[in-house]
Amino acid sequence: MRRKTFDVLASVAGLVLAAVLAVMGQYAGQMLTTGAQAKVYADNFIAFHLSKMGGTYSQLSAQSMAQPNNTKLAGLVNTVFKGTTLRGMLLNAYAFWQMGVIALWGAIVSFIGAGLLLVLSLLGFVHAGRVSPAAEFMPKHPEKVTA
Numbered sequence: 001m002r003r004k005t006f007d008v009l010a011s012v013a014g015l016v017l018a019a020v021l022a023v024m025g026q027y028a029g030q031m032l033t034t035g036a037q038a039k040v041y042a043d044n045f046i047a048f049h050l051s052k053m054g055g056t057y058s059q060l061s062a063q064s065m066a067q068p069n070n071t072k073l074a075g076l077v078n079t080v081f082k083g084t085t086l087r088g089m090l091l092n093a094y095a096f097w098q099m100g101v102i103a104l105w106g107a108i109v110s111f112i113g114a115g116l117l118l119v120l121s122l123l124g125f126v127h128a129g130r131v132s133p134a135a136e137f138m139p140k141h142p143e144k145v146t147a
């Protein structure tokens with residue numbers, strides 16, 4: 001391989017890696033405390049690394065059963081299993097976090113609606129106090145206005 005070709009390939013790889021790290025780096029060094037962080041870690045870090053391991057857990061497990069003496073493959077199957085399990089747990093945490101956010105907004109809207117109904121009810125009582133007891137809600141014969 002020519003030096004120029006190698007330099008271009010290494011530079012392109014560096015740019016791709018920089019872009020990936022810039023996207024994933026927003027949570028670097030932080031504990032996973034929100035669902036959004038769990039989703040980013042599961043989808044952009046764990047899933048990326050699992051995709052580079054040579055197959056899914058099912059595929060690698062089948063290969064390992066066919067080659068029971070291959071300890072390297074057995075270790076890979078164990079790693080992929082743990083990674084897949086961790087990814088599933090993180091995505092489960094994200095789902096419950098998302099449901100909590102939706103429930104929070106639902107509660108906020110409900111309290112706003114309750115406050116609005118309270119104000120309207122109070123205005124209704126005020127209006128009821130101002131209307132004469134003999135006034136009809138829907139009179140049977142509207143009075144004609146003569147000019």
